[in-house]
Structure formats: C-alpha cells, structure tokens
Amino acid sequence: MKLKQISIFLENKKGRLWKALSILKDAGINIRALSIADTSGFGILRLIVPEPEEAKKVLEAGNFVVKVNDVIAIGVPDKPGGLDGILEVLNKSNINVEYLYAFVAKRGEQAMVVLRTEDIDAGIKALEDGGVTILSSEEVYKL
Amino acid sequence: MIWNEELECMSEDEKKQLQLTRLQDVVKKAYENVPYYRKRFEEIGIKPEDIKTLNDVEMLPFTTKTDLREAYPFGMFAVPEDDIIEVHTSSGTTGKPTVSGYTQTDLEIWSEVMARALAMAGAGRKDFIQNAYGYGLFTGGMGVHYGAQKIGATVVPISAGNTMRQLEIMQDFGTTIITCTPSYALYLAEVAEKEGIRKESIKLKAGIFGAEMWTEEMRKELEKRLNIDALNIYGLTEIIGPGVAMECNDKNGLHISDDHFYPEIIDANTLETLPEGKKGELVLTTLTREGMPIIRFRTKDITALRKGKCSCGRTLIKMDRITGRTDDMLKIRGVIVFPSQIEKALLRIEGLEPHYQIVVTRPHHLDEIEVLVENSEKLFSDEVKHVEEAKKMIEDYIHSEIGLRVNVILVEPQSIPRSEGKAVRVIDKREF
Numbered sequence: 001m002k003l004k005q006i007s008i009f010l011e012n013k014k015g016r017l018w019k020a021l022s023i024l025k026d027a028g029i030n031i032r033a034l035s036i037a038d039t040s041g042f043g044i045l046r047l048i049v050p051e052p053e054e055a056k057k058v059l060e061a062g063n064f065v066v067k068v069n070d071v072i073a074i075g076v077p078d079k080p081g082g083l084d085g086i087l088e089v090l091n092k093s094n095i096n097v098e099y100l101y102a103f104v105a106k107r108g109e110q111a112m113v114v115l116r117t118e119d120i121d122a123g124i125k126a127l128e129d130g131g132v133t134i135l136s137s138e139e140v141y142k143l
Numbered sequence: 144m145i146w147n148e149e150l151e152c153m154s155e156d157e158k159k160q161l162q163l164t165r166l167q168d169v170v171k172k173a174y175e176n177v178p179y180y181r182k183r184f185e186e187i188g189i190k191p192e193d194i195k196t197l198n199d200v201e202m203l204p205f206t207t208k209t210d211l212r213e214a215y216p217f218g219m220f221a222v223p224e225d226d227i228i229e230v231h232t233s234s235g236t237t238g239k240p241t242v243s244g245y246t247q248t249d250l251e252i253w254s255e256v257m258a259r260a261l262a263m264a265g266a267g268r269k270d271f272i273q274n275a276y277g278y279g280l281f282t283g284g285m286g287v288h289y290g291a292q293k294i295g296a297t298v299v300p301i302s303a304g305n306t307m308r309q310l311e312i313m314q315d316f317g318t319t320i321i322t323c324t325p326s327y328a329l330y331l332a333e334v335a336e337k338e339g340i341r342k343e344s345i346k347l348k349a350g351i352f353g354a355e356m357w358t359e360e361m362r363k364e365l366e367k368r369l370n371i372d373a374l375n376i377y378g379l380t381e382i383i384g385p386g387v388a389m390e391c392n393d394k395n396g397l398h399i400s401d402d403h404f405y406p407e408i409i410d411a412n413t414l415e416t417l418p419e420g421k422k423g424e425l426v427l428t429t430l431t432r433e434g435m436p437i438i439r440f441r442t443k444d445i446t447a448l449r450k451g452k453c454s455c456g457r458t459l460i461k462m463d464r465i466t467g468r469t470d471d472m473l474k475i476r477g478v479i480v481f482p483s484q485i486e487k488a489l490l491r492i493e494g495l496e497p498h499y500q501i502v503v504t505r506p507h508h509l510d511e512i513e514v515l516v517e518n519s520e521k522l523f524s525d526e527v528k529h530v531e532e533a534k535k536m537i538e539d540y541i542h543s544e545i546g547l548r549v550n551v552i553l554v555e556p557q558s559i560p561r562s563e564g565k566a567v568r569v570i571d572k573r574e575f
Contacts, residue, residue, distance in 0.1 A: 009555060010555075011553075039531070065520055065523045067523050069525050
C-alpha cells in the first residue's frame, strides 16, 4: 500500500518554510507528518497531508516547486526496538532506504514511520513478506 | 627608461598640432578608402575638410563593435588586401569575431607603442621577457613579441599555460620580466610557493599585466609575492592590440600613446564628450593606422583622462585604471563571458526556465561565478541526491559553454526579478 507524499523545494533563505506552511494553513490543509532534508544550498520539505493534490496546487500557485511521490507508511509499536525489526527486514532483503522519518501519535501506542526505498514496490514486498504492518492512507490520515 | 623621448615627452602644443595633422589625414583616408565611413560621413553631412580643430573630432560618427562585426571579415580595410600582412581577431564569443588587419607600417606602429610599454617596465636589451600571453589570433602574444624585438630584449615566446614549465624556464633562463594576465601571475606565485621555489632563484623585476580588470590590492599582492613591480597594460584588438596604454613606474594611471591613439571620454547615455578628469566611456581614434583606420571607437571601458607632465617625464595623456564596462561583457579570470552564453547553456536543458542571474565575486583575488537558476518540477525530486545531480548537470552544461566552472545555486521559481526591459543578468560584486 503506497502513500502519497509531497516534497517542496525550499531555498536556503529566511522565511521560506513559514511561507510554505502558511499557504497550507490558508487552504485548511492539516499536516500529518513532516520532515526536512537540509543541505548547504537548499532544503526539501516532505509532508504527508490528507489532500496531496490540493496541497500541490495551492503551493504551486504560491510559486513553489512541488513533487508528489509514493512512500511507505508503517505502524510500529512505540517501544524500544520498534524500528529495529523493520530495518532488519529491509536489510535482509537488500533494500536500500533513501530516507525515513518517524513520529509518535500518542505516547505508548503506535508510532508511524514514513520511509522511502529506491524501489517502492520492492520495499513493500519485502516488508509484507517480513510480516510488517503497512498502513493505508486512511489509517495514516486518521492518526 | 623612456623609449622615445621626443614623442613621449613632447609639449602640449606640439602634440596638439601633431594630433590634428594626423586626425585630418586619417579621416581623409577613412572617407576615401572605406565605403562604410564614406556612407556614415555622408549620412551626417560632413566632409574630411570640415575637421579644422581637434575639437571637431566630436562631429565624427562613432564606430561600435557591431559596426566592425557587420564589416566582417575585411570590410573595414582601407588598403588593398595585398598590403595587409597580418590579421588578428577578437575572441568572437558572441557571434562573428572582429578582424584587425595590419600593414607593414601598422606593425611598426604596434612595435613602437609596445616598445614604449615594455620600456616603462624597465625593459632593455639585457632583459629576458617571458611572454605568457597567448600566441595566435589573440593580439596579446604577438604584441609583446614585436615590442620586445624592437627593443632588442630576448623574448621567450612561451605563450599561455603550462605552469610548471613557466616556472622552470623562469629560473633556468633568469627571466626578468613576465607578461600575462594578473590572475595567472597570482597562480604562478601560488604554485611557486607550493613547489618551494626559493625567491632568490627567481630574478623577476617586473610584471606587465593586462587583458582583464584588476585592482590595486591585487597589485600589492603580486608585488609582494613575486617581488616585482606589477604594471598595468591596456589595449584592444580593434585599435591595435596591447600597447594602447601602459603604466609607468609612477603606478598612477596608464599613459596612452596619444600621438597614435586619440582618446576621448563620453557619457555613454548622452554620447556627449566629457571634460578631462570626468569618468565615462573611453573612445579611441587611430591617428596613424593604415590598414584599418578606426574613427571614435566605443571601447565600453570606463575610465577618466588626466593631462599633464608625469613624474616620469612623459607627457603622454594618462587614463585611470579601468573600473568597469558599459555593457555586460564579463572578464572572468581573463576569459570573456557573456550572459548570453549562460543563457544558451540553460536553454539546452529540458524543463528549465532560462531565468537566471550571474553573481561575480572575487573572494581570494580569483574571480568566482555563481549562477542562480530557478528550480523546476522537471529538475526537482524528493531526494537530495537527485537535486544535487541536477545542479551538477547545469554546472556541466555551463562549463562546456564558457570553459569555466561555476557554482549553480537553485532558487525558487519567480524569485529572480523579472524586468520589462533589459533584465539585470549580472551582479558584479568585484571591487575594481
């Protein structure tokens, strides 16, 4: 089960992140998960939102470069070693993780991990074969 | 040492008389032998005999780089092609180059003004002049060569590049004068230090640096590191090549050989002639050239003129160090770069908007270019490595177009200011 993620190009300049988020606020779009990859020259803001296409549209209207792509969302028990098991599965299947980010919805319950493998389908298959729970879009948006 | 005391130190009155006679002569020759000039003179209704005083030069039409380009290849020659014995061209980066044709007499004039220039740097028969300007269609190499031979110095025609060999020869031959671009001289100094070459093994006394804009700070740096007098030379292919003007040891402005090249400063917008000491665009008229007389050539170089007797004894008029150009041509580490070349490179990349801005800086005495390019969906990715690959690809495209490495900075769409008229493509932060 694939999940849509939106990525936004951010210039390495004051106020750009705020500008992107305020556009989403004005459009009434709620952010479920967020991560920023930063380099010396630019940043990539990655977001999970319930309305990715709508978010892309409003951000583009605000002159941002936006890309929508697939990622995998996984539910992980919020306890020590929760993420370890997943990475073990991927490692055994020789799947390279491009990036991942995680957050806890409610302490003690479940954590969500968003991960991007080079080949999304291969990533999903390896995880499913390894008995990992992949979350559907609906489940993610409800978190 | 003054090469030609009679002409370099003549009185104001004598010089004015000489300039007027020569101006009248060159105007007549241009009118009679170059159809382009005849047409231009007729358009504004003037005849050569209308030139009665030096100030009448202001009636004459300007010649621009575009005019010369349109005359490509030999349209500006004033003599039969048989009489032309050498040609050079400008770099021709924005289309057709401009051609400069020389008769025997022209080469003698060039040798004469270059001999004056080299003598200003102290060159004599005993000197070894290592000529690291490029030999070829570029005028730098041959200009220095002719001047050195005229003086009777020993010229080492090593041409540009090959730094290790430059340093080896410099030590083995006991080079006393080096001629190259100032940025290359700095590079030579850096490599010499890195290689642990002892200062005593280098006998340089002077460097003649030109073909790009440079600063007083750079002069100090070069003088300290190479233990030399670093002197500024100026010239342009359209007029003759290097040797149009050169600094004496006073190091306070360049002496124009104004018995051969008549200088004016104009306001680049109103085209009016500006008084002495005012900064504006340098305009040059060749007073003695046979093969290709050029009337009021707009150099686009910004400077000011200063008359009077110099502490060195010369009365040749002085021009300030060039502080900029009226157009957007850039000289980056001696290489000519036009914003249009960057645009050309960007246009070759699919999915990229050709909105860009060039920022030129000089952080450590070497020019650096940053090119701001607007990111697009086509280039963008959720992965950092792909965005960095896109940046690298743009840098490669620009490199193959201009021959220099630049740093591409991806910016957000619409973040580069748009303009109705001429876009501001270049932000030159170098201080000249």
